[in-house]
Amino acid sequence: MRSNAEVVVCGAGIAGVAAAYHLAVRQHIRRVVLVDERDPLTLTSDKGTQAYRNWWPGPDDTMLRLVSRSIDLLEESAAESGNTIRLSRRGYLFATANEAGATRLASTAERVSALGMGPLRTHPGPLPYAPAPAEGYRDLPIGADLLRGDEIHRTFPYLAKDTVAALHIRRAGWFNAVALGSWLLGRAVAAGVTFMRGRVTGVRADGGRVGGVQLSTGDVIDTERFVIAAGPGLPNVLDLLGVSLPVFSELHAKMTLRDTRQTVRRDAPFLIWIDETQIDWTKAERLQLESDPETRRFAGLLPGGVHVRPVDLAHGDELYLIWTFETAPRPFVWPPEFDARYADARGYVDAIVYPENTREMLSLALRAALHNPGPHLGPFVLPAYLTEETE
Numbered sequence: 001m002r003s004n005a006e007v008v009v010c011g012a013g014i015a016g017v018a019a020a021y022h023l024a025v026r027q028h029i030r031r032v033v034l035v036d037e038r039d040p041l042t043l044t045s046d047k048g049t050q051a052y053r054n055w056w057p058g059p060d061d062t063m064l065r066l067v068s069r070s071i072d073l074l075e076e077s078a079a080e081s082g083n084t085i086r087l088s089r090r091g092y093l094f095a096t097a098n099e100a101g102a103t104r105l106a107s108t109a110e111r112v113s114a115l116g117m118g119p120l121r122t123h124p125g126p127l128p129y130a131p132a133p134a135e136g137y138r139d140l141p142i143g144a145d146l147l148r149g150d151e152i153h154r155t156f157p158y159l160a161k162d163t164v165a166a167l168h169i170r171r172a173g174w175f176n177a178v179a180l181g182s183w184l185l186g187r188a189v190a191a192g193v194t195f196m197r198g199r200v201t202g203v204r205a206d207g208g209r210v211g212g213v214q215l216s217t218g219d220v221i222d223t224e225r226f227v228i229a230a231g232p233g234l235p236n237v238l239d240l241l242g243v244s245l246p247v248f249s250e251l252h253a254k255m256t257l258r259d260t261r262q263t264v265r266r267d268a269p270f271l272i273w274i275d276e277t278q279i280d281w282t283k284a285e286r287l288q289l290e291s292d293p294e295t296r297r298f299a300g301l302l303p304g305g306v307h308v309r310p311v312d313l314a315h316g317d318e319l320y321l322i323w324t325f326e327t328a329p330r331p332f333v334w335p336p337e338f339d340a341r342y343a344d345a346r347g348y349v350d351a352i353v354y355p356e357n358t359r360e361m362l363s364l365a366l367r368a369a370l371h372n373p374g375p376h377l378g379p380f381v382l383p384a385y386l387t388e389e390t391e
């Protein structure tokens with residue numbers, strides 16, 4: 001079928017849905033068509049840890065200004081929707097156990113503060129530290145608080161005892177991205193946006209001007225304005241226009257853990273351990289890891305940046321854990337192919353393991369992983385003697 005639109009948006013992830021909402025609801029543009037080959041918000045938009053921060057160390061203030069404007073818009077949506085998007089303002093808490101890390105945190109915080117993040121307060125210092133509430137986002141401090149010495153353990157008693165500095169970024173937190181996307185999409189559709197299911201397979205462009213878009217369904221939409229919000233599909237859509245940009249994809253994944261013993265307090269901010277980390281393997285485990293060139297690196301120092309946060313608000317027992325150390329660029333493939341070894345980690349998580357059984361379970365997962373031919377992620381069955389430990 002042939003139709004026309006003032007604007008066609010390719011991609012109904014959070015970016016495309018937000019673009020359609022702003023065009024139709026805020027700018028009153030008629031005949032906005034949102035096109036996606038899959039259900040809205042189901043590619044990367046429902047997979048993230050859904051956190052935000054106005055912490056962007058440079059090289060200049062471009063990203064800081066961009067995200068600050070985005071956070072203004074998030075707060076507007078939270079206010080308008082009665083906070084059905086569950087915006088929180090608990091902050092990001094970067095922590096380190098070494099003095100070099102503490103110096104780095106302090107100097108970076110001064111730089112980001114100068115770029116426009118807001119003031120940097122140090123504790124102990126002239127002003128008392130103002131705690132972040134578990135819920136709500138209004139009337140809270142901006143900038144950052146740098147805590148040293150006893151202040152750290154008084155304020156965040158659950159941090160490791162050897163923590164020497166903790167930097168709390170205040171205009172930061174998380175929200176429910178699917179709730180936000182659904183709210184934006186509902187309002188956009190009510191304002192006249194049409195959703196069309198199909199893959200954009202061609203873009204007609206004459207003399208540098210867009211003239212229309214073709215879909216895999218055979219539909220053709222005449223339009224002079226085409227918004228590309230294709231997420232990791234961006235290079236493929238740009239190919240249709242004969243354009244290339246220096247962008248690449250990394251494969252990121254998060255793990256959802258059930259923290260039935262509240263190892264991490266439910267009112268904690270987003271916790272980020274910045275130091276390189278060595279896992280405390282037994283001698284036998286270490287020898288086994290070191291014996292295989294593929295696993296050798298896990299026996300040594302692993303990069304910093306373990307991120308953990310409670311899921312949702314103060315209730316529940318789930319945590320998101322993300323620790324990105326696989327950063328090689330990859331082509332976009334769907335569904336993504338993860339190393340088969342992660343299937344064993346999945347089994348480990350599903351079993352609900354008490355902290356005192358962690359070593360035993362990790363060792364089981366590694367043994368199972370070494371014998372898993374992969375790459376297909378099949379079901380993982382725990383042996384009976386271990387299921388005794390489950391709830």
Ligand SMILES: Cc1cc2nc3c(=O)[nH]c(=O)nc-3n(C[C@H](O)[C@H](O)[C@H](O)COP(=O)(O)OP(=O)(O)OC[C@H]3O[C@@H](n4cnc5c(N)ncnc54)[C@H](O)[C@@H]3O)c2cc1C
Pocket residue numbers: 010011012013014015016035036037038039040041042043044045046047048049050051052198199200201229230231232233234237252253254322
């Ligand atoms: C594990 C993980 C953790 C993350 N944590 C965070 C975080 O804490 N904070 C943060 O800000 N970001 C985080 N991110 C990143 C964030 O999730 C993404 O940046 C965001 O989801 C991108 O949204 P999008 O709308 O651009 O793309 P997507 O949600 O991927 O949507 C793109 C859409 O375009 C469609 N599409 C592509 N090509 C075509 C075509 N040719 N025709 C029709 N449709 C097409 C796709 O079907 C898809 O629906 C994380 C990501 C992951 C994976």
